[in-house]
Amino acid sequence: MxxxxxxxxxxxxxxxxxxxxxxxxxxxxxxxxxxxxxxxxxxxxxxxxxxxxxxxxxxxxxxxxxxxxxxxxxxxxxxxxxxxxxxxxTLPPGDLIETGEGASWDDLARPESVDRWYELLVGSPRTRMNAELTAIAADIRAAHATPHAAALAVCEFVRGEVTYQPGSTGVQSDARHAWELRKGVCQDISHLTVGLLRAMGLPARYVSGYLHPSPTAAIGDSVVGQSHAWVEWWVGRWTANDPTNGIPVGERHVVVGRGREYGDVxxxxxxxxxxxxxxxxxxxxxxxxx
Structure with missing residues (x-):
């Protein structure tokens, strides 16, 4: 590079x-x-x-x-x-996994996999699920043959159900609150996505960084950007997606840190x-x- x-x-x-x-x-x-x-x-x-x-x-x-x-x-x-x-x-996304590829559900359920990623499989204060969300996660999992396909479906589901609305929540908000409101900011959308992924048995982590707001940005122009959040899940290797914008993570994203949730970063x-x-x-x- x-x-x-x-x-x-x-x-x-x-x-x-x-x-x-x-x-x-x-x-x-x-x-x-x-x-x-x-x-x-x-x-x-x-x-x-x-x-x-x-x-x-x-x-x-x-x-x-x-x-x-x-x-x-x-x-x-x-x-x-x-x-x-x-x-x-930064580089564009160049190594995307196809929906039918990656680790299987059986692979993720093996004891060595669960032990390795245990901290990224259990709920944290901002990513815990309620009974309704746990049932939704189970339905999405049952409808997809591979964990990666199910993860992409979760991102699409959250983006379709929760409206991005700046100022609608604060940094102490959690996934369940955003779900009840059906609106939130990128942190809420990422917390909800991570929670659903973990409820399906996928190791998932919260990513904090920056996003350039324009895919057609002119060289030399300064714009008001934003701190941003997105998600990664493990299906044999880590893969990233920005559920707030419905795009793979690429050249407009800059990673600062990762953790279980916002509280870690x-x-x-x-x-x-x-x-x-x-x-x-x-x-x-x-x-x-x-």
Missing amino acids: TSPLVDSWRLKIQHKSGFDYAGPVLSSYNEARMWPRNETHQAVLDARVEVWPPARTYRYEDYWGTVVTAFDVHAQHEALTVTATSTVE PPLKGVYAGPGATGQDVEVTITRLR
């Missing part, structure tokens, strides 16, 4: 996030997950995370393999701002000593460089 590729994109991403407080905060301890990953379909050419008020940062990979930028602020402050800037080269979280926070500001700007 170091040489130019006809179908590759090069994206510059600036993600600014932070908190405003009701008064002076004496100290805060924070973690940012805004650093894209180096992996098969994307290469990080440049990345940095800057903090205001200034603080010494250090990086490590967490349990799920996400790069974490950790920092403490001990100077009195009434606001905290974190700005992550990265340049990433929040862009910014922390604890502090002082008055309550009055709000969190988030701004994402994405520029296609190539």
